[in-house]
Amino acid sequence: MAIIERPTDTPALAGAGAAVTPSSSYGNFRRPVQATGWKSWAFTVDHKKIGIMYGVVAMVFFFVGGIEALLIRAQLAQPNGTILSADKYNQMFTMHATTMVFLFVMPMAAAFANYMMPLQIGARDVAFPRLNALSLWLFVFGGIFINSSWILGGAADGGWFMYAPNSSVPFSPTNGVDFWTLGLLITGVASQVGAINLIVTALNMRAPGMKLMRMPIFTWMALVVQFLLLFSIPVITVALFLLMFQRNFGANFFSVEAGADPLLWQHLFWLFGHPEVYILVLPSFGIISEVLPTFSRKPLFGYPFVVFSGAAIGFVGFGVWAHHMFAAGLGPISVAVFSVATMAIAVPTGVKIINWTLTMWGGKLWFTTAMLFAIGLIVQFTIGGLSGVTHAVAPSDTQQTDTYYIVAHFHYVIFGGAVLGLFAGIYYWWPKVFGKMLSEKIGRWNFWLMIIGMNMTFGPMHILGLQGQPRRMYIWTGDRAGDGFFDLAFWNLVASIGSLVLGIGAFLFLVNVWVSRKNPPAPADPWDARSLEWLTTNPPKEHNFDRIPTVHTLDEFFHRKYEDVGEGDQHDYKQVATGAEVIELEEKYADAHIHLPSPSYWPMVLAISLPIIGYGVIFNTLLIVAGAAIAVLALFGWALEPPTADESEFDPPAPDGDQPSKELAVSV
Amino acid sequence: MFTTGSKFLVGAAVLATLSAIAYGVTQDGIMGTVGLGSAAVALWFLAGLNLYTRDNNYWADEIASIEQAPAAVPAPANSVWPFAFAFGAAVLAVGLVTYQAVFIIGVVLLLVSGAEWTAEAWAQSASADTGHNANVRDRIANPLEFPLAAAIGIGVVVYAFSRVMLFLSKTNTVIAFAVLGSIVIALAFFFAYRPRVPSKAAAVVIGVGALGLIAGGAAAGLSGEREIHPHETxxxxxxxxxxxxxxxxxxxxxxxxxxxxxxxxxxxxxxxxxxxxxxxxxxxxxxxxxxxxxxxxxxxxxxxxxxxxxxxxxxxxxxxxxxxxxxxxxxxxxxxxxxxxxxxxxxxxxxxxxxxxxxxxxxxxxxxxxxxxxxxxxxxx
Amino acid sequence: MSDATIAEPSDVEEIPAGYDDGQDHAGLPHHTSTGLSNTKLAMWLFLGSECLLFGGLISTYMLYRNRQADQIGPDQLWDIPFTSATSFVLLMSSLTMVMAVSAAKRKDEQRTKLWLTVTALLGGLFVAGQVYEFTTFYREGLGYTTSLFSSSFYTLTGFHGVHVAVGIIMLLSLVAMLAKGKLVGDNAETVEMIGLYWHFVDIVWILIFTLVYLIPA
Amino acid sequence: MNRRVRIAAAVGLAALVAGCAEDAPQDMFQPAGPNAQSIYDLSVPVFIIAGVIGVIVMVFIAIIVVKFRDRGQAIPDQVHGKPTLEIILTIIPALILIGVAIPTVGTIMALNDTSDTECVINVTGQQWWWEIDYPTQSGCGSGIDQPIITSGQMVIPIGTPVLVRGTSRDVIHSWWIPRLNGKRDMVPGRVHTNRIEADEPGIYAGQCTEFCGLSHANMRMEVIAMTPEDFEAWKLNQTKPYESPAEGTLAAKGEQTFISQCARCHQVNGLEDADGAPIVSRPDLSVYSGAAPNLTHLMTRNTFAGAAYNLLTPECRPKVWNAPSETVGAEYLKGVTPDCLNSVELREWLRNAPAKKPMYADPTKLEATDGLTRGMPNLALSEDQIDELVAYLLERH
Structure with missing residues (x-):
């Protein structure tokens, strides 16, 4: 936020009259260098503030998506439900998936990647801080844009997979699909920009000695995810553009009467959509690969295996998209190839589970809430992974696909895999980010209610699906529910009750945040942690590290605290310093000159211009022109602005001792 | 900080927002929501503006800021923008009674000169230091000037040359294209390896070339395209x-x-x-x-x-x-x-x-x- | 996705001279873990993802290239000599771009500006050619909504044309910034960056020209 | 804890097995034909393998959680892994998967081979019902000499491999009769095939499983398998000439109402106008998908409106649906008798179809489809007209 230097005598603004200060001469065109107030958040380029905002907004969308899910389950609790109309129900499940995938899990993972990656590799910020701000605001405005469709004529109603031709205007005449298409294009730009930024950060900005194979595992998984985003987002971008041109400009990419092949959309969508699954779960795999070693007091078992299996999952993930299309009418050869490829991807996934359990084996397990969520992930994800193997078998899949069995499967994968991991991360890093502990007691309740709730909700869906209940149906009928006490009606009701339990469990997280807001400051190293992000204060200073750490081993922080005093093959780890002492040592040798990037208006302005163009495409061409003009202005304003503000942007310290806008020194 | 005017506007904006949401949720059709939503946006904008300027009532907040007003500034320099602005208005008026294209040119001229004028005026009162003021002007105006100039430059080339080609016969388009491309490259190498050639000469060549292209484009545009017939299907x-x-x-x-x-x-x-x-x-x-x-x-x-x-x-x-x-x-x-x-x-x-x-x-x-x-x-x- | 190709710095014990947080601020020597500058790495990554964007569009075109039903088809439209001329001009612009980059590396600002302008001009000619071509196609009966072939043809070539136009605007703005001394960061690197983008757009055109125009349906 | 976990796992498994509904009509674990059987034979071992692995993992985790919890022991040895163990543990799942993959590929190929089918039936999906037609080259049983068109319920002879050749008129639908075969998407512009064969006579329920818009949930279908003799009888009935209702009856009035109100879209074969010219329906002028169910033999089916509603009263329905396989064909061939007609729902449908089944038929909102509806619009029939139509339709055997 500021240039932090030891005091100098240099006057801030050379050649200007005494009365002229930057704040008066630049007026509103001065860079927003404020260190406090809303502007310090809105125009910040600090990866930590951006990470926090990502997380908060994603959490809001988590509860929006959760309410949509509760409405869906309420509708399906009884046969011939009447809570939602068919139209509203279709909008509800479309938006539930869209919100959870694009507006909760992805940005929540981005929040962790943004906040933790620079800290874990010993950097002061990401490679392109302003691009980082752009990603955040594009995501925020894109999310608001999509959800604004609720009050502008109805949300998208074609399912998150938006199969053509059901997404064409005659079959979905409201503007919902347009909002969805344009909104995803906007959030797609956010992901794309973020991916480039984080890849460059991870590859280029590592601290001295931080080899690739010494990078903390979360950073590794986040890096793999960014590569997946980099190569999959353009594919969905093409699909979304085709759909937009189809709906808004009369193109006929999906008009069957013109000879179009509806399977084109499916190929493009799933070529993005399958890597997307790994985009959702890999960050959580990374998180629990940090949490499990910390609370087992042991390094991650088989670190290189976990790294390479993550990379392998990412790579093979691009070659299995057609397993979503086993029933779509591909030839038997394609089906066989994709079936086998899908089984192949189970191997690296299995490797991860094996490594996690072996990490715990022989450890000294400390069951904090974060650890509970991590173990919960292993168990729940194993169930989801194994049910995944049952429909890698293509003939079985033709019975299972588009039934509740699939709904059960991917909720075990995405809720059990991704969401539980994210919660593990939240509980693990909360003291790091906010300097306060969350209540462990409420945390336990939070965990157990969520686990019970999710198994009650999604567990019965296995039975529902295998006994023939298709998904995406706004009602089900007693005629096809079977007989006996445990008929499908019973399991539907259990699932609906389970969703309430799950909802209460998730709500307890908010309670926990509220209750814990006045907790005393957290200790410097509350979990006896292992990786580099703990090598600084809680919360970290604006410049992250007082001096850039030099890295000698994997789990650098742990090895600065503990030394092996054993002889020969006998190992005996003795604590030589507490975390707080290690951090103090760093402060002692603080770097003298720390240049941090400066805040900027332009990311926000550029991010606002895209939804304006979006509204223009839907409602009025003039808005497109206006939005494009703003975008061009912002781009050039950005290009002409140096990343770090000039001295002349800062007011000199006022003689009467008022706070200057530029922080002058770090106390040593 | 909340003065009477801003209180009123914030109240009205909240009301408009709530009614837009209520309308959107309860009623079919989007025009009502769009109308109310637009009203809400406009009111929030006004309210924000009002809050920001404190109803333009500095005394309501603090006296001190007045005392820190910048020192007296030198007299403003000559400016071309008032003239350009007036000219734009005239073109716009002419365009209203003649062609739409003229009207659009007038609008663009008006907008551009207005923006430049504003930026200049703003910058000239920023401080007593003209060098600093020039920086302020650039900061405001360059992000507009650069893309606009580039777009106009390339737009002229694209428009004029494509008109010329539409005028030429099908075979001649290929020749024209190859010839023009070769000339550009040849001239480029000429100037690059003849550093003695004064830069004014280069400017003259570019100017003449641009004029020629515009003239050609205009002439071709006026004399119309060659006949292109739809194919039979x-x-x-x-x-x-x-x-x-x-x-x-x-x-x-x-x-x-x-x-x-x-x-x-x-x-x-x-x-x-x-x-x-x-x-x-x-x-x-x-x-x-x-x-x-x-x-x-x-x-x-x-x-x-x-x-x-x-x-x-x-x-x-x-x-x-x-x-x-x-x-x-x-x-x-x-x-x-x-x-x-x-x-x-x-x-x-x-x-x-x-x-x-x-x-x-x-x-x-x-x-x-x-x-x-x-x-x-x-x-x- | 393997990082095996990325050169690793040797195990550094001491912070090397000039080690920085890696931010792109002017005037400071950079040190990055891979040795590639941040902007260059970012541009390569961006172009990598652009490959998939054009890959998707080209696949769509290849799927739909003959689906014009009883409407006008590609073989009735193509004017290969003309498109070859425009392609040649675009290729030549890559040459002038190379000249610009080499001038920038020699810190020869005068020639850098000259070559950048010429590159932009040649690009402008190409776009003019495309505008002309689209106009004639339209007059000959190929509207955007006429057939699957027309939609996918215009979308693919239109996307490419927009990329060229954006490139031209970047080139001209770069000239203006160089002239006014407004460029942030290392001049030569910025020119090289835009050069990378420009070459990429050219290469994509070669692909499109071959697949769309030259290979018979 | 360990014991408890194990008990919980056992109870869970038991609950999974015992917790299933009995006789769910779309249960994929009750195969009734060779295709479904081969899928079943393939998937059950996979389920067992997956279950066993799952239990092993969970028991292992439970053991770890109990055994290694923090009891104040020393910081454990900082083991970074054992590559040999890792490689072994990678190879084992790979081997298991290879074991699964081989029969999978075999089954995929076998299921795709349709060269042995003896009977071809076309199905065409549209929002939100299936049209089923038996083309003249279909060769079912003794052969089809004139096309038969029906909707919602497909009748097939048992023991005969049937090739379902399907497409769609608007959006993608999916044909799925779980007890006979896996599903196959029916994609507009493409023709996909699905091979079904039933071993025993019976009614096999199915449902559209590709999301297809508003009434996706109300798009169902059934396959009725009967003995070849019963099938021949059914065929004979489907091709019998049209009989006008007797003069002066309510049904005769209904015929006129049908001609004026319904025949625009719904075909009744043999229906003639006053000049004796055959009446050909033109659903393409009113409905976006360009099709409406053929009602010539409506009362030989026992569901209507996309098989979403019963034509049989709740009392009569089980007599057909739950009939033993020996008599189900005969019960079905009886059709809908006057005392079994579910006139309540049929009347509701005739009174205001879009109110009963969500469809896109509001005349003020058809801009996007050039005024064509998707599904049946509200015809604003009077109660008298409805009475007449019910009487008329009841004779469509």
Whole structure:
């Protein structure tokens, strides 16, 4: 936020009259260098503030998506439900998936990647801080844009997979699909920009000695995810553009009467959509690969295996998209190839589970809430992974696909895999980010209610699906529910009750945040942690590290605290310093000159211009022109602005001792 | 900080927002929501502005800021923008009574000069230091000037040159393009390796070139394009009543027509004209022995692939009964056909048939013009 | 996705001279873990993802290239000599771009500006050619909504044309910034960056020209 | 804890097995034909393998959680892994998967082979019902000499491999009769095939499983398998000539109402206008998909409106649906008798179809489809007209 230097005598603004200060001469065109107030958040380029905002907004969308899910389950609790109309129900499940995938899990993972990656590799910020701000605001405005469709004529109603031709205007005449298409294009730009930024950060900005194979595992998984985003987002971008041109400009990419092949959309969508699954779960795999070693007091078992299996999952993930299309009418050869490829991807996934359990084996397990969520992930994800193997078998899949069995499967994968991991991360890093502990007691309740709730909700869906209940149906009928006490009606009701339990469990997280807001400051190293992000204060200073750490081993922080005093093959780890002492040592040798990037208006302005163009495409061409003009202005304003503000942007310290806008020194 | 005006505006904005949401949730149709939403946006904007400027009532907040006003500033320099602004207004007025293009030029001129004027005026009062003020001006104006200048520059080249080419004959376009490209490159190398040439000369050359291009573009634009005729297509000829579908001859629509298809799998039927002059067909999956024709669902986009293995260029036609032509009482035959397909080629035909075949005595059929023996029943239930 | 190709710095014990947080601020020597500058790495990554964007569009075109039903088809439209001329001009612009980059590396600002302007001009000619071509196609009966072939053709070439136009605007703005001394960061690197983008757009055109125009349907 | 976990796992498994509904009509674990059987034979071992692995993992985790919890022991040895163990543990799942993959590929190929089918039936999906037609080249049983068109319920002879050749008129639908075979999407512009064969006579329920818009949930279908003799009887009935209702009856009035109100879209074969010319429906002028169910033999089916509603009263329905396989064909062939007609729902449908089944038929909102409805609009029939139509339709055997 500021240039932090030891005091100098240099006057801030050379050649200007005494009365002229930057704040008066630049007026509103001065860079927003404020260190406090809303502007310090809105125009910040600090990866930590951006990470926090990502997380908060994603959490809001988590509860929006959760309410949509509760409405869906309420509708399906009884046969011939009447809570939602068919139209509203279709909008509800479309938006539930869209919100959870694009507006909760992805940005929540981005929040962790943004906040933790620079800290874990010993950097002061990401490679392109302003691009980082752009990603955040594009995501925020894109999310608001999509959800604004609720009050502008109805949300998208074609399912998150938006199969053509059901997404064409005659079959979905409201503007919902347009909002969805344009909104995803906007959030797609956010992901794309973020991916480039984080890849460059991870590859280029590592601290001295931080080899690739010494990078903390979360950073590794986040890096793999960014590569997946980099190569999959353009594919969905093409699909979304085709759909937009189809709906808004009369193109006929999906008009069957013109000879179009509806399977084109499916190929493009799933070529993005399958890597997307790994985009959702890999960050959580990374998180629990940090949490499990910390609370087992042991390094991650088989670190290189976990790294390479993550990379392998990412790579093979691009070659299995057609397993979503086993029933779509591909030839038997394609089906066989994709079936086998899908089984192949189970191997690296299995490797991860094996490594996690072996990490715990022989450890000294400390069951904090974060650890509970991590173990919960292993168990729940194993169930989801194994049910995944049952429909890698293509003939079985033709019975299972588009039934509740699939709904059960991917909720075990995405809720059990991704969401539980994210919660593990939240509980693990909360003291790091906010300097306060969350209540462990409420945390336990939070965990157990969520686990019970999710198994009650999604567990019965296995039975529902295998006994023939298709998904995406706004009602089900007693005629096809079977007989006996445990008929499908019973399991539907259990699932609906389970969703309430799950909802209460998730709500307890908010309670926990509220209750814990006045907790005393957290200790410097509350979990006896292992990786580099703990090598600084809680919360970290604006410049992250007082001096850039030099890295000698994997789990650098742990090895600065503990030394092996054993002889020969006998190992005996003795604590030589507490975390707080290690951090103090760093402060002692603080770097003298720390240049941090400066805040900027332009990311926000550029991010606002895209939804304006979006509204223009839907409602009025003039808005497109206006939005494009703003975008061009912002781009050039950005290009002409140096990343770090000039001295002349800062007011000199006022003689009467008022706070200057530029922080002058770090106390040593 | 909340003065009377801002309180009123914030209140009104909250009200408009709530009513927009309420309207959107409860009512069908979006115009009401859009209207109320726009009102809300406008009110929030005004409220924000008011809050920010404190109703333009500094005294309400603090006195001190007045005392820190910048020192006196030097007299402003000469400026071209007031003139440009007035000129823009004049052009706009002329445009209103003459051409829309002139009007748009006037609007752009007005906007640009207005923006430049504002930026200049703002910057000149920023401080007592003219160098600093120039920086302030650049900070405000450059992000607009650079892209606009670049866009105008490239727009002129693209517009003028494309007009010139549309004016030239088809062969001459290639020559013009090659010549102009070569000239540009030759001149570039000339200037690059003749550093003695004063930069003014380069500027003159570029200026003359640009003027020439604009003049050429304007002249070409005024004298109009060369005549470009629409190509004839199968559908066009059918609409004109040309019996393309019953003729084995070649029409313009058949010239160099596409001879292969990428849709080979999962079509409704593949119909092959063999060297024996018979039509055979292949459906997805087996068909019973002794079947005499193809059944296609009614009102359905059916993809039929025609393969020609007869040794001569042939087309596949479908006879689909008769219909009453528009504006008359005459029954005319309904025909659909592919273009002429070379031997060994194939072509896809997407056909939707809305009336069942029982409505036509004798039913529907596929046939190949010029090959008597090639006929195939088509049943549409 | 393997990082095996990325050169690793040897195990550094001491912070090397000039080690920085890696931010792109002017005037400071950079040190990055891979040795590639941040902007260059970012540009390569961006172009990598652009490959998939054009890959998707080209696949769509290849799927639909013959699906014009009874409407006008590619073989009735193509004017290969003309498109070859425009392609040649675009290729030549890659040459002038190379000249610009080499001038920038020699810190020869005068020639850098000259070559950048010429590159932009040649690009402008190409776009003018495309505008002309689209106009004639439209007059000959190929509207955007006429057939699957027309939609996918205009979308693919239109996307490419927009990329060229954006490139031209970047080139001209770069000239203006160089002239006014407004460029942030290392001049030569910025020129090289835009050069990378420009070459990429050219290469994509070669692909499009071959697949769309030259290979017979 | 360990014991408890194990008990919980056992109870869970038991609950999974015992917790299934009995006789769910779309249960994929009750195969009734060779295709479904081969899928079943393939998937059950996979389920067992997956279950066993799952239990092993969970028991292992439970053991770890109990055994290694923090009891104040020393910081454990900082083991970074054992490559040999890792490689072994990678190879084992790979081997298991290879073991699964081989039969999978075999089954995929076998299921795709349709060369042995003896009977071809076309199905065409549209929002939100299936049209089923037996083309003249279909060769089912003794052969089809004139096309048969029906909707919602497909009748097939048992022991005969049937090739379902399907497409769609608007959006993608999916044909799925779980007890006979896996599902197959029916994609507009493409023709896909699905091979079904029933071993025993019976009614096999299915449902559209590709999301297809508003009434996706109300798009169902059934396959009725009967003995070849019963099938021949059914065929004979489907091709019998049209009989007008007797003069002066309510049904005769209904015929006129049908001609004026319904025949625009719904075909009744053999229906003639006053001049004796056959009446050909033109659904393409009113409905976006361009099709409406053929009602010539409506009362031989026992569901209507996309098989979403019963034509049989709740009392009569089980008599057909739950009939033993020996008599189900005969029960079905009886059709809907006057005392079994579910006139309540049929009347509701005739009174205001879009109110009963969500469809896109509001005349003020059809801009996007050029005024064509998707599904049946509200015809604003009077109660008298409805009475007449019910009487008329009841004779459509």
């Amino acid at each position: 199968t559908s066009g000829l059918n609409e004109e009543g040309v019996d393309i579908c019953t003729s084995p001859d070649e029409f313009e629509a058949d010239l160099k027509a596409s001879q292969s298809v990428s849709a080979t799998a999962a079509v409704a039927a593949t119909i092959t004209l063999g060297s024996d002059g018979e039509l055979s067909y292949d459906l997805n999956g087996p068909s019973a022995p002794g079947a005499v024709g193809i059944t296609l669902p009614r009102s359905n986009p059916n993809n039929i692939i025609f393969q020609n293995r007869s040794g001569e260029p042939r087309r596949l036609s479908a006879s689909l009964g008769t219909m009453v032509a528009e504006g008359s009482t005459n029954e005319v035959p309904v025909l659909m056909c592919t273009t002429l397909v070379d031997d060994g080629g194939a072509q896809n035909m997407t056909m939707r048939i809305d009336l069942p075949s029982i409505t036509t005595p004798g039913g529907y059929s596929f046939f190949v013009p010029g090959v008597e023996s090639a006929e195939l029943n088509l049943v549409v239930p």
